[in-house]
Amino acid sequence: MxxxxxxxxxxxxxxxxxxxxxxxxxxxxxxxxxxxxxxxxxxxxxxxxxxxxxxxxxxxxxxxxxxxxxxxxxxxxxxxxxxxxxxxxxxxxxxxxxxxxxxxxxxxxxxxxxxxxxxxxxxxxxxxxxxxxxxxxxxxxxxxxxxxxSTLPFIELDKERVITSTEALSLKEVPEHMIVIGGGVIGLELGQVYRRLGAEVSVVEYMDRIIPTMDAALSKELTKVFKKAGMKFYTSHKVKEVTRNGNSVTVKADDKKGKEVVLKGDYVLVSVGRxxxxxxxxxxxxxxxxxxxxxxxxxxxxxxxxxxxxxxxxxxxxxxxxxxxxxxxxxxxxxxxxxxxxxDYNLIPGVVYTWPEVASVGKTEEELKDAGVKYKSGQFPMRALGRSRASMDTDGFVKILADAETDEVLGVHMIGARTADLIAEAVTAMEFRASAEDISRMSHAHPTYAEAVKEAALAATDDRALHI
Incomplete structure (x- = not known):
């Protein structure tokens, strides 16, 4: 032995x-x-x-x-x-x-x-x-x-038409209509893949918004972008039944008032967590x-x-x-x-690899409000960047939340091109207890997406962003 x-x-x-x-x-x-x-x-x-x-x-x-x-x-x-x-x-x-x-x-x-x-x-x-x-x-x-x-107790995963993310990575055809149960990271990423390839995609989410654990502003912006791309959303809907008949699948869900919605498709992706x-x-x-x-x-x-x-x-x-x-x-x-x-578990970043990408670290605005923390917020839109216009990636923004008295950065939330990489700047700054002014006084190369971080920091520091 x-x-x-x-x-x-x-x-x-x-x-x-x-x-x-x-x-x-x-x-x-x-x-x-x-x-x-x-x-x-x-x-x-x-x-x-x-x-x-x-x-x-x-x-x-x-x-x-x-x-x-x-x-x-x-x-x-x-x-x-x-x-x-x-x-x-x-x-x-x-x-x-x-x-x-x-x-x-x-x-x-x-x-x-x-x-x-x-x-x-x-x-x-x-x-x-x-x-x-x-x-x-x-x-x-x-x-x-x-x-x-994970799945829901009443859903039978046959791994053919009622599938998990594992099967969704190896489909033999582009679905006509993929119904995604769960508006979290995995469901949205795979939903966007097949929407781009031509599938109709409907997302059913129990909470009142997609990516519900992230800052609400990120959810709102991502929903807007996805709707523009033709994805449909049924938030605040509780799935109660999933049935398969041949190559057809039916999902039944109730909204908060008990009104039933019935969705029919050829694939159901169950993405309710792990x-x-x-x-x-x-x-x-x-x-x-x-x-x-x-x-x-x-x-x-x-x-x-x-x-x-x-x-x-x-x-x-x-x-x-x-x-x-x-x-x-x-x-x-x-x-x-x-x-x-x-x-420091507060400084483990979260990322959604859709396009635009979504990234977040630290406290959300909702968490700060619930905790009674006095804070200030600075936000800068990606559309105001020359780099974004050059690449036609104008959706999104960077938002920095800082302590109202000390100016220490408490949370950074971003949606836009390459934010999965940009979030590392925020993590580094927060690891060293940086203030919004510290970030605002760092030189950022021009033209880059990262300039939005500097501008958001300027916006959080006496509302003095330069390019809006």
Whole structure:
């Protein structure tokens, strides 16, 4: 039986980063992955493949709608080859997952493919696909098993017409009418992919707005852009029934007043969130506790109730984000090595990779109001930027919220071109407790989208934006 200082169960962004950091710190490390490829949901059926399809569909939409205005003429009709588009996405996934194989080898991390299951707190059984079993010993273990798509109790996921995000990434045809249940990140991203490719898309959301956890102004702007693109929204609607008849699916939902709406389509994408995934781990054998939401319980150091076992990522409390899992994986490895790392969860950014992109960090305006915090707000529209006009990406804005007395930046919310990258400026500023005036006095290159951040900071500082 092989013995290790650390065993990591799960090879998603949290797991493989934790394994690398453990190895860097001199620990003999093993990683256990249930599936044949490393990378978890994010690399195989999440972040990476969805971005590949978003980019491909964006190119198609530009060719159909915008190339002519740029002076680019394409003889004949622009056509979609969905099979080729999916194949390119698969190629991106394969290249990325092979990169993880390289990193495991480079850092001398032993990789086990099979279902990891606790025999006790220091021994893990690994069951391969062919049924073969082996056992390893680990002084410490990191649980990084991630999450799976959630559903509603009355919905039967047949994975053909009533599907999750996993199946939506590999459809054989462009839907005629895709009904998306859930107006969160995943549903909106995949909804935009298929809307661009020609599908009618209807989004049914239980809350009164899409992306309900983000600042309300972002929701309002994104809804406006999507409606302009032809997407339909049914907010404040509670889905009560989903039925399939052949290739037809029907969704019934009630609004707040109990009035029923009936939607008919050929695909239903169920995108109502994700649940922690601990199936098969046999946590009971190790004595690890989970809460009533299925999350592994941990303390501030991400240590479970069993001293030598830790848990990170989607399987513990907090936002289900790949970069949050990575930070936790690094933190746990460093704690194990006797260091004293720290994560400020308020400064974990959230991003929606639609176009325009949506990004946010810190407190929303609604949260500040609820907490009774006195704040000031500065906002600057993307349409006022020369860079935005040059690229025809004029939708959106940057909004900065700062403390009314100290001017410290409390939250930054942006929607527009490349805001997924721009948000890092806000995170950096807030990590160093910057004021709105600090940001406003930094030189931003011209012409760039980032100038909107400077202008929003100026707007928050005595309302002195220069270009509006």
């Amino acid at each position: 092989k013995s290790y200082d650390v065993a990591v169960i799960g090879s998603g962004p949290g797991g493989y980063v934790a394994a690398i950091r453990c190895a860097q710190l001199g620990m003999k490390t093993a990683i256990i992955e249930k599936y044949n490829t490393l990378g978890g949901t994010c690399l195989n059926v999440g972040c990476i493949p969805s971005k590949a399809l978003l980019d491909s569909s964006h190119h198609y939409e530009d060719a159909v709608k915008h190339f002519e205005e740029h002076g680019i003429e394409i003889p004949g009709e622009v056509k979609i080859n969905l099979e080729k588009m999916i194949a390119r996405k698969n190629g991106v996934v394969e290249q990325t997952t092979k990169g993880i194989d390289f990193l495991m080898n480079k850092n001398s991390i032993d990789v086990y493919h099979g279902l990891g299951s606790f025999a006790d707190a220091t021994h893990i059984d690994i069951t391969k696909e062919n049924g073969e079993k082996e056992q390893i010993e680990a002084k410490k273990t990191i649980i990084a098993t991630g999450s799976k798509p 649940r922690p995934y601990t199936d098969g781990l046999n946590l009971e054998a190790a004595g690890v506790k989970v809460n009533d939401r299925g999350q592994v319980e941990t303390n501030d150091h991400l240590q479970t109730n069993v001293e030598n076992i830790y848990a990170i990522g989607d399987v513990v409390k907090g936002a289900m984000l790949a970069h949050k899992a990575e930070e936790e994986g690094t933190m746990v490895a460093e704690i194990m090595a006797g260091q004293k790392p720290h994560i």
